[in-house]
Amino acid sequence: MITTGYMLREALRRWGLLKDSHFSRFGVGLSYFPGDPQPDPTAIGEAFNHAEDVIAALQMAQARYNLLVKVDIQGRTLPLGEAVKRIGGAGRYEKMWRDATGAKKDRFGYRNDDTRKTDEIRAIRTVDVDTCLIHAKKAAKFAGDLRAAIATGNATKLSCEEIGLDPALLEE
Numbered sequence: 001m002i003t004t005g006y007m008l009r010e011a012l013r014r015w016g017l018l019k020d021s022h023f024s025r026f027g028v029g030l031s032y033f034p035g036d037p038q039p040d041p042t043a044i045g046e047a048f049n050h051a052e053d054v055i056a057a058l059q060m061a062q063a064r065y066n067l068l069v070k071v072d073i074q075g076r077t078l079p080l081g082e083a084v085k086r087i088g089g090a091g092r093y094e095k096m097w098r099d100a101t102g103a104k105k106d107r108f109g110y111r112n113d114d115t116r117k118t119d120e121i122r123a124i125r126t127v128d129v130d131t132c133l134i135h136a137k138k139a140a141k142f143a144g145d146l147r148a149a150i151a152t153g154n155a156t157k158l159s160c161e162e163i164g165l166d167p168a169l170l171e172e
Helices: 005-028 041-068 080-100 129-154
Strands: 070-073 076-079
Touching: 005 041, 005 129, 041 076, 041 080, 070 080, 070 129, 076 080, 080 129
Parallel strands: none
Antiparallel strands: 070 076
């Protein structure tokens, strides 16, 4: 059977919901009112444990998938997993430069560090706005390229055998 990063992600989501459901039901199953159906905490606990086992197997398969799939970002080839790990930092770097342009001001004016009130000395920018914009655009391009590469990488088809995954875990 063939799988993709998207299929792995969705299987993890489904199994996570099932695990959470069993976890919630377990506490309720420890007592019951006479005349109501008697819950079986042992069966609920075993179902919870099975879901945990499946999630661990899916996560390991996803890690292997992320190492096997290669993506190209601005002329550089990376494993998909590294691209995923870098996207957060790339977004934060973009935001740093975007904020440095000074386009968004504090609406209450509490953080105005442009002057010192005692003698009205004005602060001088270290980096001019145009340079900040150049850096912001470059950072935004890199973050966008990462996102596009991740999307393309997650669509890559690999066999379940390549990533050591029982195909039945994707269909349960």
